[in-house]
Amino acid sequence: MRLRAGVAIYVVPLLVLMLVAFDVPIVLMLAQSVLSPHPTVAHWAELADSPIYLRVLGNTFQVATITAVVCGLIGYPLAYWMRGLRPGMQLVVVTLVLLPFWISILVRTYAWIVVLGNNGIVNRSLMGLGFTDRPVAFLYNQLGVTIGTTNVLLPFLVLPLFAAMLKIDERLLQAAATLGAPRRAIFWRVFFPLSLPAFAAGLVLVFILTLGFYVTPAILGGGRVPMIANMLDVLINTLPRWELAAAISTVLLAATLALYAVYRTIAARAA
């Protein structure tokens, strides 16, 4: 008990700081959606009635879903390929996967404009090779936003998945082989199910992280693919409609917490 009291001396001030400086303001801010200027559900009703807000919410979830799926389609084979490499090569590839983390997201996002623009290397190559005679519109649409979010978030899926794949006991795969399973069956009946919890956790993580993206849709979407964060910017800085922003933030927080619960459940099963 004495020890616990000693620990409490150090922990309690931090807890109080967290509570007063972070948690209470968040709750107060969210509470504006029902308390400002007096107790009301008017702001929530407005949110439910205006198709524009729901469309932005829907658009955000759509981009998040596409990003998660694309990250999964690219990330799973990538992690699987990395697992089969020699340890030295694995280190090199992990570094390459991590490299984008060390470059500012702003720089990377603008770089995409150079690469994917009408005069960018991709379009010039496509036209030069005769695949198309007019530049393909990669930018300022959902495709551009998805390319940007996928690029940023791929490591969040690949690295934990790769770590989980390394932990899969090679002897289980050998056992499956001695029991007569062809390679395809070993993968689908043993390897994939064992990697599935980490894979699912990675997908949920990418989905959650996409929900909060601001810079990428602002630049690569050119304002034509508004996501929640961009709409909040307008509601707070331009209009300003704090009550509505609070209501939308509440929806976002609730969705994120629900997904986080899913993520924790899956991640716990993976461990």
Added chain:
Amino acid sequence: MGAIEFDGVGKRYGAVHAVHDLSVAVAEGEFVTILGPSGSGKTTILSLVAGLVPPTAGRILIAGRDVTNLEPQERRIGLVFQSYALFPHLSVHGNVAFPLAVRGRPRDEIGTKVAAALARVRLAGLDRRRPAQLSGGQQQRVALARAFVFEPDILLLDEPLGALDRKLREEVQVELKALQRDLGITTLLVTHDQEEALSLSDRVIVLDHGRMQQVGTPDEVYRHPANRFVAGFLGLANLLEGTVEAGGVLRLASGEAVACDPRGRPPGARAAGVVRPERMRLLPESAGEGLAARVRQTVYLGHLQRWHLETADGRELVAAATDGVRAAAVGEAVRVAWSAEDVWLLPDESGEAAAPRPALAAMAPVA
């Protein structure tokens, strides 16, 4: 035609010979144990049979079929890993059904066979459990059921009892032996435990440093070891070194004469004889036969009593007898005796290397 045939099989990792020129055949329905210390290459042999590693020399035949270049999938073997390697995401039923399911057997056939296999290893009713919810002994039995449920040609067991505690191990030994006999399946087991090897097998292959030292029935390898390594690895052995004399006598360095069967050794040949502790009789000092010795230590093992003795010339001997035999106290002077038929002269060794062999002497240049 043997169920498993090794034909000059070798496995090299760089300069290291994990397995060296192994040629031996296992008969249909036979239970053969590969016995050796860790690092002797015994698990490598099992991996070679299973096809998990390719040999660097020789051929392996299973049921007359050359499997040297076949994938594990094509070998029709049931392998029980030391770690069991149960699939953690599948239930007990799912694990045992796995080899049948990947062969595309119909659902009802799988159901019947899995139920029969689980009943055979006394796990009926646990089929919904996950491996993590089972005890070590139960996991071991699931691994076993999974390995024989698809009626493979041979069963391979890699230290299957290693992870179990002693009491459970003895129970499982009896069960395993009965199971193997009922199924009539050719079985190759790997272990470092000599008791396990002696109690389970029809024949034992003793391995050291990747080389087969001896192959024989348990009593052959125990009573008539081929060399010092086998003698020492299969339990305590008293080694008596000396020179063979006419009339069935081994003359020890200390001058004492030991009766033995020279088995064709010419007088004058150097030889090493092995006597097992339980063949040694402890006699009072006044007895007219045997070697004089002093008791240095006594070890009580319950069913056995052991005496560590020291002879006048400093040689150490061990004698053992079932409990209840007259005990000798530490420091007591005794005599230790044995019959001529209990001395086994090691066949391949001519005693100490110090004495030059005639063959070498003949090769020396004539002055």
